[in-house]
Structure formats: structure tokens, C-alpha cells
């Protein structure tokens with residue numbers, strides 16, 4: 001009896017390290033994505049694996065009464081909620097020229113500071129929908145890109161991937177360089193579920209709309225100075241606040257919520273959730289952005305995740321990127 005107990009224990013001890021070694025040899029999809037991003041963009045200690053170049057600003061959000069009817073979340077109760085916001089260029093290259101086509105999609109990340117000390121985040125970009133449907137596909141897209149330098153034999157891995165995933169060029173075609181971070185629209189892409197005080201659920205996708213949308217031609221964007229978006233925003237804020245409307249596209253009951261590469265039909269209603277006012281540039285943006293972590297799945301009562309698998313993959317990947325850039 002004693003012998004068999006010891007055997008079981010020994011077996012357990014040997015088995016558990018076996019499993020952990022096995023896990024260490026098979027990185028999670030989130031780790032594989034971060035590794036693929038590092039291959040694609042290079043090693044830049046202290047910077048985000050994606051959206052490395054950015055600028056931090058501050059302001060507040062005030063919801064409309066319509067928002068409170070859809071969600072019981074504290075950010076929608078009509079009080080003025082302070083926000084920290086980071087605008088960014090795509091890629092993990094910290095000195096990418098703002099006008100480069102690779103700097104698109106541009107991003108906006110919002111951290112809402114609740115009166116009880118809690119926080120909730122929204123992380124949107126200028127893609128109207130995502131190029132692929134899952135984390136595994138996103139990893140494969142990154143790896144295909146890395147394996148397709150200009151001299152790669154035809155068809156390249158990227159060409160083959162795109163042929164099998166026509167949503168990639170369709171999504172990229174929704175991008176353009178704005179003349180200012182203030183003059184761009186941003187999309188939440190992933191679906192979230194609002195829950196109101198009566199317990200009614202509604203699937204939504206966020207949209208952030210500027211007061212005016214101004215896109216540059218590719219030629220004009222190429223001619224802009226390398227930091228024109230980062231430099232313009234503080235100058236604009238010195239003259240007055242920048243205003244956006246946070247909106248929600250409402251899904252019909254049968255609309256799928258799990259595929260971020262499939263937008264909902266354009267005739268779905270869009271509700272104005274409130275006004276996002278940005279009125280202050282943060283003096284040491286570089287230092288501030290290092291300490292900030294925005295997570296799409298950092299939610300509060302009244303806002304839930306949908307079955308979109310990207311939300312968890314993003315949370316995992318952002319956390320790995322944060323831990324690597326904080327070392």
C-alpha cells in the first residue's frame with residue numbers, strides 16, 4: 001500500500017515536470033504571434049511588439065442617454081469619465097514614418113478611469129474589419145509575410161496565403177493615412193455584448209467617429225515629415241480640444257459575432273454612445289506609454305466578451321508584449 005502510494009507520488013512528480021517541459025517546448029499561439037512580430041519588425045527593447053510608435057493624451061467621456069438604455073456599464077451612466085488615450089502607428093518599428101502605408105492601421109486605445117478606482121479599456125484601429133478570423137491565421141499571415149522578401153520565388157508564401165484568405169486584401173483596402181489622428185475613424189472590429197439593467201443583451205461593434213474625416217493620397221502621405229501625426233496632435237490640442245463620437249453598430253439577432261473578418265451589413269443601426277473629448281497632451285508621452293497596458297478584454301459589468309476568439313488571443317499577446325517590453 002505504502003509502496004504503491006510512493007510509486008504514485010513518484011509517477012506524479014515525474015509526470016508533472018514532463019508536462020511542463022512539454023509545454024515549454026510548445027509555445028502558445030500568443031507567444032508564437034509575438035515571436036513572429038519580432039521576426040517581422042525586429043527587436044526594439046522597451047517598445048510594444050505592435051503599434052510601437054504612439055502618443056499619449058488625456059480627456060474625458062460623457063455618454064448619451066441611449067448608451068445607458070443599452071448597457072448598465074458605469075462608463076455609460078452619463079457622468080464625466082476621465083480617460084487616458086494612446087494613438088499609434090502599426091508595426092513594432094518605433095521610428096516608422098507616420099505616412100508610410102505600413103503605419104496603417106492607425107490605432108486608438110482608451111482607458112476609462114472609473115470613480116471606484118476601476119478601469120476598462122477599448123482598443124480600436126482604422127481597419128473596418130480584420131484581415132483574418134483567428135489568432136492562428138494571424139500568426140500564419142505574419143509568418144508568410146516574413147517568408148516573402150522581395151526576392152522570394154513566386155508564388156510567394158504571402159501570395160499563396162492571400163489567395164486562400166481573400167479577406168486580407170479586402171480589409172487592407174479599407175485603410176488610408178489621415179492628415180491627423182483627430183481626423184480618422186476607428187473600428188473595434190471584435191464584437192462585444194452589452195447587458196442593460198433589465199438583463200437584455202445586445203451584440204455591438206464600436207466605431208469612433210471624428211468631427212471630420214480627412215484622408216491623404218498615398219503620394220501626399222509619402223511626402224509628409226516622418227513624425228507628422230505625432231507632432232501635429234499636441235499642436236492641435238494647444239489650440240483646443242479634439243472631439244470624437246463613440247458609436248456602436250448593433251447586430252441583428254442572427255448576425256454572427258465570432259468572425260472579426262466579416263463585417264455586419266451596413267444597414268445595421270448605429271447608435272451614438274457619447275462624446276470623447278481629448279484636451280491635453282501628456283508632457284512625457286514616451287515614459288507614460290511604457291507604463292500603460294490597454295487590454296481589449298478588460299471589461300466591466302454591463303459589457304461582456306462575445307464568442308469572437310480574437311479577444312482572448314489579443315489579451316494574451318498584449319500581456320506577453322507588455323511583460324517583454326517592461327523587462
Ligand code: HEM
Nearest residue numbers: 048050051086107108109124125138188189317318321322
Ligand atoms: C490576433 C489579433 C491581434 C494581435 C495578436 C494583436 C497584437 C498586438 C500587440 C502584441 C500589441 C502590443 C501590446 C502592448 O505591448 O501593449 C498590440 C497593440 C495594439 N493593437 Fe493589436 N493585435 C490584434 C488585433 C488587433 C485588432 C483587431 C485591433 C483593433 C481593432 C488592434 C489594435 C491595436 C492597437 C490600437 C494597439 C496599440 C495599443 C496601445 O496603444 O497600447 N489589434 N496588438
